[in-house]
Amino acid sequence: MRALVARRLEGPEAIELIETDVPEPAAGQVRIKVAAAAVNPVDLAVASGAPVEFGLTAPREQFGLGWDVAGHVDAVGSGVELQVGTPVVGVADLLAQTLKTHAEYVVLDEDTVTRAPDGVELVEAATYGLNGLTALQALKAVQGESVLVTGAAGGVGGYAVQLAKHLGKTVIASAAASDEELVRRLGADHFVERTADLAAAVRRIAPAGVDGAVDAAVAGIGAQEAVRNAGRHVHLQGGPRPPHLRGITVEQLFVHVNRDDLAELARLVETKVISTRVADTYELSDAQQAYKRLAEGGVRGRLVLVP
Structure with missing residues (x-):
């Protein structure tokens, strides 16, 4: 072969x-x-x-x-x-x-x-398998009603937006300005342009900070600064792990494949929850x-x- x-x-x-x-x-x-x-x-x-x-x-x-x-x-x-x-x-x-x-x-x-x-x-x-699994497992680690998704136009970030909306969360999504239409179509409630001061842009929408972040773009401390005290920050493998500041729980995620999560994603694809x-x-x-x-x-x- x-x-x-x-x-x-x-x-x-x-x-x-x-x-x-x-x-x-x-x-x-x-x-x-x-x-x-x-x-x-x-x-x-x-x-x-x-x-x-x-x-x-x-x-x-x-x-x-x-x-x-x-x-x-x-x-x-x-x-x-x-x-x-x-x-x-x-x-x-x-x-x-x-x-x-x-x-x-x-x-x-x-x-x-x-x-x-x-x-x-x-x-x-x-x-959808690898990226969908990563997004699903990241969101299982995020608690609360609001979430920041960085890299929201990418493979993992796009699925994180769709899955977060399916779970009933308020989604603030960050991506390049040219991707705003795509990200909103995926279901984001709010869009912030990728910027050097990501936290300030997010906190103009959520002044007290979001409950959690799925940091698909590996923005690190920039994403963590948008999270409320004692919130959760899921940092995808691929960059330096940010420190645990302000009581925030930091989880560095490397996907683990299992049949239950794969089957859940297949059902969500069948029902058009994720694309x-x-x-x-x-x-x-x-x-x-x-x-x-x-x-x-x-x-x-x-x-x-x-x-």
């Missing part, structure tokens, strides 16, 4: 499409024939060597690429409930795997896979172009590889 890997860890220019054996599922695992796999910023980070640089995993000769996947169960190991032929979505959350979802087949643990949402094309279904967002599709052989385009920035939605 064909699979995309990073060996030189020098960014999009260095990723390689290789021929390798089709992987076999062990007990508790499923093999998925990949129909679509989104490209996420974490894929760029892996291809550039960030997990090794920051000590998240040891160096190795080859890193597999790709987290999100949608396809059909192709084979199963012992003890697996999913049936061959079932349409599924999954997320490959292990950093150090030699083969991942940017391939023609992928093997995942069964508890990182669930049925794909009914009535949704698999290309669409490949776009799927395909920016463009690429053949697996053109993956380097997709990676380069994502690295340039400004992509709204996901770029999806189709083997």
Whole structure:
């Protein structure tokens, strides 16, 4: 089979499409024939060597690429409930795997896979898993009635806005001025332009501060200053962890994939509470172009590889 890997860890220019054996599922695992796999910023980070640089995993000769996947169960190991032929979505959350979802087949643990949402094309279904899980788990860590979402036009931030509105929260969303229409369409109650003085802009709307922040843009202390005393600040992995000021609880979140949360997201997609967002599709052989385009920035939605 064909699979995309990073060996030189020098960014999009260095990723390689290789021929390798089709992987076999062990007990508790499923093999998925990949129909679509989104490209996420974490894929760029892996291809550039960030997990090794920051000590998240040891160096190795080859890193597999790709987290999100949608396809059909192709084979199963012992003890697996999913049936061959079932349409599924999954997320490959292990950093150090030699083969991942940017391939023609992928093997995942069964508890990182669930049925794909009914009535949704698999290309669409490949776009929400990683970002939706991150947003869902961030919001579960935020308490109270009001929330600031930074990076609200991005993958995680956009889902955080939609999910927060579904939970009945008042949402103040921060993004570039050019993204205001998109962010309001996602459901934001208030919009503040991304600025060097984010806290002041938020506190003009909520003078006492918001109950919590989902800091998808990793604004750090700028987002925390918008949170009330003893509130909550969920800081996504990727930047220095801000201090615990004014009794604020700070949680640095790295997504953990589980079947219950994946199934909850699938239901929310089916009922159109959250949307799927395909920016463009690429053949697996053109993956380097997709990676380069994502690295340039400004992509709204996901770029999806189709083997």
